[in-house]
Amino acid sequence: MINLTINGKSHSVDVEPDTPLLWVIRDTIGMTGTKYGCGIAQCGACTVHIDGQAVRSCGMTVSDAAGKKITTIEGLADNGVLTKVQKAWVELDVPQCGYCQSGMIMAVSALLKEKPKPTDADINEAITNICRCGSFQQVRAAIHAAANA
Amino acid sequence: MNAMPKLDRRSFLVGTATAGLSLGFNIPFLNSTSAQGAPEINAWVVIKSDDTVIIRIARSEMGQGTLTGLAQMVAEELECDWSKVTTEYPTPGQSVARKNPWGDFGTGGSRGIRTSHDYVRKGGAAARMMLIAAAAGEWKVPASECSAANSVITHKASNRTTTYGKVAAGAAQVEPPADVPLKDPKDWKLIGKSVKRLDTLDKTTGKMMYGADVRLPGMMYAAIKQCPVFGDKVKSFDAAKVASMKGVQKVVQVGDSAVAVVADSWWRAKTALDAMPIVWDNGPNAKVSSESIGKWLKEGLDAEQAFVNNKNGDVKAGLASAAKTVVQDYAYPYQNHACMEPLNATAVYTADKCEVWCGTQHGQAAFAAVLEASGLPASKVEVYKMMLGGGFGRRGRSDYVTQAVLIAKQMPGTPVKLLWSREEDMQHCSYHPITQCRMSAGLDDKGNLTSLHVRLSGQSILTALRPEALVNGMDPATFAGLSPTGEAAIGYSVPNLLVDHSMRNPHVPPGFWRGVNVNQNAIYLESFMDELAKEAGVDPLEFRRRLMAKYPKHLGVLNAVANGIGWDKPAPAGVHRGIAQFMGYGSYVAAAAEVSVTGNKVKIHRLVAATDPGYAVNPGQIERQIAGSFVYGLSALFMGECTVKDGAIEQSNFDNYDSMRIAQMPKVECIVMPSGGFWGGVGEPTICVAPPAVLNAISAATGKRYRTFPLKNHGLTMA
Ligand code: FES
Ligand code: FES
Numbered sequence: 001m002i003n004l005t006i007n008g009k010s011h012s013v014d015v016e017p018d019t020p021l022l023w024v025i026r027d028t029i030g031m032t033g034t035k036y037g038c039g040i041a042q043c044g045a046c047t048v049h050i051d052g053q054a055v056r057s058c059g060m061t062v063s064d065a066a067g068k069k070i071t072t073i074e075g076l077a078d079n080g081v082l083t084k085v086q087k088a089w090v091e092l093d094v095p096q097c098g099y100c101q102s103g104m105i106m107a108v109s110a111l112l113k114e115k116p117k118p119t120d121a122d123i124n125e126a127i128t129n130i131c132r133c134g135s136f137q138q139v140r141a142a143i144h145a146a147a148n149a
Numbered sequence: 150m151n152a153m154p155k156l157d158r159r160s161f162l163v164g165t166a167t168a169g170l171s172l173g174f175n176i177p178f179l180n181s182t183s184a185q186g187a188p189e190i191n192a193w194v195v196i197k198s199d200d201t202v203i204i205r206i207a208r209s210e211m212g213q214g215t216l217t218g219l220a221q222m223v224a225e226e227l228e229c230d231w232s233k234v235t236t237e238y239p240t241p242g243q244s245v246a247r248k249n250p251w252g253d254f255g256t257g258g259s260r261g262i263r264t265s266h267d268y269v270r271k272g273g274a275a276a277r278m279m280l281i282a283a284a285a286g287e288w289k290v291p292a293s294e295c296s297a298a299n300s301v302i303t304h305k306a307s308n309r310t311t312t313y314g315k316v317a318a319g320a321a322q323v324e325p326p327a328d329v330p331l332k333d334p335k336d337w338k339l340i341g342k343s344v345k346r347l348d349t350l351d352k353t354t355g356k357m358m359y360g361a362d363v364r365l366p367g368m369m370y371a372a373i374k375q376c377p378v379f380g381d382k383v384k385s386f387d388a389a390k391v392a393s394m395k396g397v398q399k400v401v402q403v404g405d406s407a408v409a410v411v412a413d414s415w416w417r418a419k420t421a422l423d424a425m426p427i428v429w430d431n432g433p434n435a436k437v438s439s440e441s442i443g444k445w446l447k448e449g450l451d452a453e454q455a456f457v458n459n460k461n462g463d464v465k466a467g468l469a470s471a472a473k474t475v476v477q478d479y480a481y482p483y484q485n486h487a488c489m490e491p492l493n494a495t496a497v498y499t500a501d502k503c504e505v506w507c508g509t510q511h512g513q514a515a516f517a518a519v520l521e522a523s524g525l526p527a528s529k530v531e532v533y534k535m536m537l538g539g540g541f542g543r544r545g546r547s548d549y550v551t552q553a554v555l556i557a558k559q560m561p562g563t564p565v566k567l568l569w570s571r572e573e574d575m576q577h578c579s580y581h582p583i584t585q586c587r588m589s590a591g592l593d594d595k596g597n598l599t600s601l602h603v604r605l606s607g608q609s610i611l612t613a614l615r616p617e618a619l620v621n622g623m624d625p626a627t628f629a630g631l632s633p634t635g636e637a638a639i640g641y642s643v644p645n646l647l648v649d650h651s652m653r654n655p656h657v658p659p660g661f662w663r664g665v666n667v668n669q670n671a672i673y674l675e676s677f678m679d680e681l682a683k684e685a686g687v688d689p690l691e692f693r694r695r696l697m698a699k700y701p702k703h704l705g706v707l708n709a710v711a712n713g714i715g716w717d718k719p720a721p722a723g724v725h726r727g728i729a730q731f732m733g734y735g736s737y738v739a740a741a742a743e744v745s746v747t748g749n750k751v752k753i754h755r756l757v758a759a760t761d762p763g764y765a766v767n768p769g770q771i772e773r774q775i776a777g778s779f780v781y782g783l784s785a786l787f788m789g790e791c792t793v794k795d796g797a798i799e800q801s802n803f804d805n806y807d808s809m810r811i812a813q814m815p816k817v818e819c820i821v822m823p824s825g826g827f828w829g830g831v832g833e834p835t836i837c838v839a840p841p842a843v844l845n846a847i848s849a850a851t852g853k854r855y856r857t858f859p860l861k862n863h864g865l866t867m868a
Contacts, residue, residue, distance in 0.1 A: 015414070015416075016395065019414075019416050023415060023416035030364060032361070033354070033355020035361070035489075035538070036491065036568075036571075037490070037571065038571045038803045039802075040571075040803070040804060043803055073354065073355035074354070074355045074356075076354070077354055086353045089353040090350055093346050093349055093769070094349075094353075095346075095348075095349055095352035095353065096212030096213070096214075096773060097211055098352030098353075098357055098536070098538070099488075099489040099490045101353060102355050123811060123812075124810075124811060125812070128810050128811075129810070129811075130489070130803060130808045130810065132487055132488060132489045132541070132808060133777045133780075133781075134777030134779065134781055134809070135773070135777060136809075136810075136811040137776045137816075138776075139811060140811060
């Protein structure tokens with residue numbers, strides 16, 4: 001059994017220790033907001049926070065995540081109150097298909113924690129998530145809107 | 150009796166799910182599939198007593214905003230309170246049972262709005278008339294004295310009002326009107342407005358349910374491996390080797406070309422599948438390579454026989470007598486859709502019922518696939534459409550749906566979720582077709598284009614996917630943007646013109662890929678127009694304008710982007726410009742680019758885009774479609790290529806099939822300029838003008854002309 005703390009709740013899971021955290025979150029625990037896009041840490045769809053840092057959960061084993069503070073997209077809003085990043089996303093109508101947006105929002109939330117007023121260059125460096133729908137123009141606008149909210 | 154409860158799709162779509170989706174099997178199971186018993190006014194409109202309006206949407210939402218746009222169309226005529234509007238998908242099974250009241254579910258070819266605007270607006274208008282009739286009946290006044298706005302019905306003379314919710318039950322009993330007049334477009338209040346999407350909130354909280362997110366009680370997970378060489382088969386596999394691995398339930402063959410492992414988690418299924426020895430039975434296709442395909446297509450450039458689509462004057466004579474001739478060859482590769490959400494479908498099969506949950510661009514085609522794969526009659530089959538994590542044409546095919554059923558059929562009663570790995574998805578696409586093109590032109594002594602021969606050589610999508618649409622063997626779709634008339638007409642007058650196609654169909658399956666054939670055709674034609682302008686010593690904008698007197702709408706968008714980019718003023722130091730125009734899906738589109746090139750790095754600073762779709766239902770969403778499609782199209786231009794080796798696709802994931810990131814995103818400025826009187830598409834047409842505008846700008850910057858793609862093969866990268 002491996003113990004995980006996700007969004008403040010603890011879970012014991014009976015899985016192989018080298019299972020990627022992504023699949024434990026999605027299949028074993030059943031929280032499907034965190035998405036699978038590539039499985040090789042390229043696309044960012046599976047981004048979660050591990051002790052406050054943005055991490056691609058397909059590239060981290062469940063045993064490495066044990067004992068750490070894991071936050072998923074479901075854990076961002078506090079009792080239904082959206083974070084300022086989520087609010088900016090809604091306000092600017094960012095998502096198209098939306099599949100990449102959980103990971104995008106998690107990556108952006110971590111960036112804003114580190115750099116509350118990121119420049120375009122900061123954004124370019126930190127946000128490397130793939131969005132095949134191409135929502136980048138709205139994403140950038142929403143990051144600035146959230147930073148200024 | 151069917152042991153499996155039905156899922157109410159609407160609860161996923163509009164996020165009315167009562168419980169959170171944090172744990173276990175808490176998807177709400179509801180028996181009623183439509184609107185929980187609220188009165189249905191007609192097939193399109195359901196109104197609840199609290200005035201909530203549920204608008205039924207037959208087309209699929211995959212990010213393009215059709216859910217919102219179609220709801221706007223219905224609501225415009227319904228005169229309902231937009232803030233009370235939600236949507237739901239009718240199921241394909243309901244469509245069959247009710248004799249198809251919603252028409253075509255197919256969502257492709259940018260057709261969502263342009264081919265259903267009439268009947269969906271009529272659906273809204275008829276419902277409004279019935280609601281008014283019900284109120285008038287209650288008040289015992291003539292319906293003609295009543296009016297409706299914002300879900301409120303008013304009888305002015307007696308100063309009475311009521312709401313849609315209050316009369317909905319009565320309206321459901323009213324005889325539907327025979328004659329349903331529609332508003333004059335000048336009276337539209339909601340169509341043309343940039344209202345926000347209806348599906349955003351759940352896409353920011355992780356609640357939106359995509360196909361990949363379906364969870365059913367007792368569900369198992371399947372990972373699949375298909376024969377890498379298209380068309381070849383499974384010879385054997387060693388199931389015993391993995392049968393005892395943890396969590397493995399079953400190893401099954403899927404059709405004659407794939408093998409799947411079913412386990413209690415997808416990771417375990419995939420791990421076992423990767424460990425299982427599979428032997429493929431390969432035929433001659435295993436000898437095909439990109440080189441052999443390229444050689445075959447090149448021969449097509451010289452072939453005597455070709456399908457002729459557009460012809461006037463005498464090109465041969467015109468070229469022979471021209472003051473100057475210019476001939477150039479171009480080539481465009483196979484490309485993968487790479488939808489962000491890999492393909493998947495969840496199926497449960499018993500002898501009494503087969504149900505499938507999936508993201509699909511075509512609910513009815515998915516339904517037909519389930520019918521065939523299950524062998525059950527239509528009354529025992531149902532498909533529930535989930536949100537699509539991208540479609541771009543790929544989810545119009547139902548191969549993954551068929552597979553899910555074939556697997557579930559081997560485990561009756563057990564729900565099975567089939568999820569393709571990204572690697573499977575990359576290697577078993579319906580690829581953007583491969584083509585080459587020879588452009589031959591004749592200029593007169595004043596530099597005017599007098600003769601043009603466009604010879605296409607390569608693959609036909611319709612031959613593979615819709616052979617019934619071929620015209621005497623010719624694939625008319627191949628000529629998108631080069632046709633004499635219609636929804637994808639060429640915008641230049643050339644006295645001697647010939648556009649023809651030497652069809653060559655390699656074994657790699659082609660498919661519809663956002664924009665489809667306008668992508669390469671726009672690159673071919675609009676790159677070459679710049680090459681000709683250069684030969685003629687004429688400004689590329691001016692060179693085009695001279696040929697466009699008879700094409701005012703094409704010219705309109707071209708002029709708009711020329712103005713927008715400031716073509717008549719010099720570009721900033723070190724920045725170079727390019728321009729392009731085209732037509733597709735009934736819309737006129739143009740783009741102008743500003744780029745700078747440093748070494749091998751291309752920085753796209755700005756793209757000005759214009760589109761004239763006739764009517765613009767939601768300009769804000771059109772702008773997002775344009776900017777988004779540019780990411781898709783420019784990713785393809787710089788990085789998108791699937792190569793063939795030993796009959797199989799070589800690329801496997803985003804590390805070798807890359808896609809643009811935010812750092813590479815240019816500033817996109819959109820000019821949405823609906824001129825009225827026609828309905829053009831918006832999801833696809835504009836994609837095709839960004840690449841040639843950028844290529845022309847690169848050429849202006851470097852003096853070099855790139856004619857084969859992607860540009861990474863020339864060492865160019867996006868800065
Ligand atoms: S799924 Fe983890 S980065 Fe793509
Ligand atoms: S919104 Fe569809 S992939 Fe980003």
